Amino acid sequence: MSEKLRGRAWVYGNDVDTDVIIPARYLVTSDPEELGRHCMEDLDPEFIKKMKPGDVVVGGENFGCGSSREHAPLALKSAGVSCVIAASFARIFFRNAINVGLPIFESSEAVNGISAGDEVEVDPSTGIIRNLSKGETYRATSYPPFLRHLIEVGGLVPYVRERLKEKEV
């Protein structure tokens, strides 16, 4: 996670739930491409038509609340969203995003500062968020050490693979 993430901001409010990120009617598959085609459909039908790869989704408090469907961060990632910035994340979504490799950043100051359409650049290694349109800089909350370790080893799948090997030995 060292490459900088850059794109236009799509700004939404509090409590963006996983039912609007990917409606359950599409959960007859877990194919990321198919899920990505319907991302945010019930909240903002224009999103998937107009967003460009690298764009950033900005939410308020409790982003990703509701269902545990991992299909939600998968849909965002597959649609081409480079990262999600929110004032806070619902806990299951938080874990799921890390597990599927969708970068997420918690920063109230970024959420307050970023307007729809702003050009945003995020450095995942430092958590520094730059608003290129407004010339502002914000800082994201850093992850606890265990989660940093999890991200460094490449996520939960490689982590478990290593743990299983240790158990065999």
Place this chain on the structure above:
Amino acid sequence: MKRTLASAIIASHSGESAKEGDICNVKVDFAFANDITAPPAIKALKEMGASRVFDPKRCAVLPDHFTPNKDIASAQQVKLSRVFAKEQGMLYWEVGRVGVEHAFLPEQGQILPGEIVLGADSHTCTGGALGAFATGMGSTDLAAAWALGETWLRVPPTIKVNFEGTPPPWIVGKDLILALLGIVGTQGARYQAFEFHGAAVKALTMDDRFTISNMAVEGGAKAGIFVPDETMLKYAKERAVRPFNPIYPDEGANYARKVDIDTSVLKPLVAAPSSPANARPAEECSDVKIDQVFIGSCTNGRLTDIEMAAKVLKGRSVHDDVRLIVIPASYEVYNAALERGHIATFVKAGAAVCTPSCGPCLGGHLGILAEGEVCVSTSNRNFVGRMGHPKSALYLAGPLVAAASAVTGRVTDPREVLSSDELQSLKG
């Protein structure tokens, strides 16, 4: 250190000090997925290089969401899940013998006091009614638990909820949890646990407690746990498939917040669109005309709920403009409702009774809403588009409000429909 119930259960499973905020590696007692979340979990498990689940008797797959299979794509997902479960020798119950996971697993004695239970479904917190630390996760986390028999948990701060007073007979578990959500909001308990106490709790049926724990996640909570008492232990002992050790909070534990709710003054509530925390007295929404009523789900599809609804519908008819869909949450419930005559009551009243399934709750099947339609539902979420068209609307309510609304064709407080004798005989 004085421990909350959440901290005590995590400590007993981790061998670590488990202070609030600590991230602990814990042993998992039971881990399950459903027909939507199992396929990605199976894929992740293979990527992890795990050939076997940690203990096939503690790992389960339940086909409950899009079942009986609603289309070819969902049939494929169920088939994949079934084949995997059989290969692994895991617990798997077939359509006709299963139920909505959070109603069915407690009946089967698979969720027990003092345990840590993980489900790839957000309403896994329902298991808190049995004094378990039960919490929902995504498919990859669930796969990790299947592989290792362990997971990581951050020890949550706890909100102590005191349900005080004696509720009137027409106040049900759903009214209590909607009242609580109205106070804390959709994220007031984010990353925290609820622990339920108070005089009113002692008299609550297990079914009411399941309803309350079920919706803990709608406040953002990772768990909503009841302290073991006689009612809970009786239920657990009659059904347990393995030995268990009830765990209790310490007297004088430190709580992040305390919320007191006087249940004696509660009115029948609804959560108006489009937030489960949007609590309002049903009587204040009595001008809202409705098209559909759904009685069922992991929130309110249990026998007590079905019985309450049947008491309202006995000798009455569903309003001409309304579709009433009743879905018992499991076959145990379905059979009991059949034997007690409730299914006949519903059918005579003009309801459609369906086989156990999550059905329309998440907009799957068996009652999807069209543009502009309004539904009163006993389920747990009224998010935009949850039960169908993004321009449909959902009022969440308990079984009494739902059944009364089915009779009148608008959102209705049951006191408007039932006689005073009927109201007094609602409990017992």
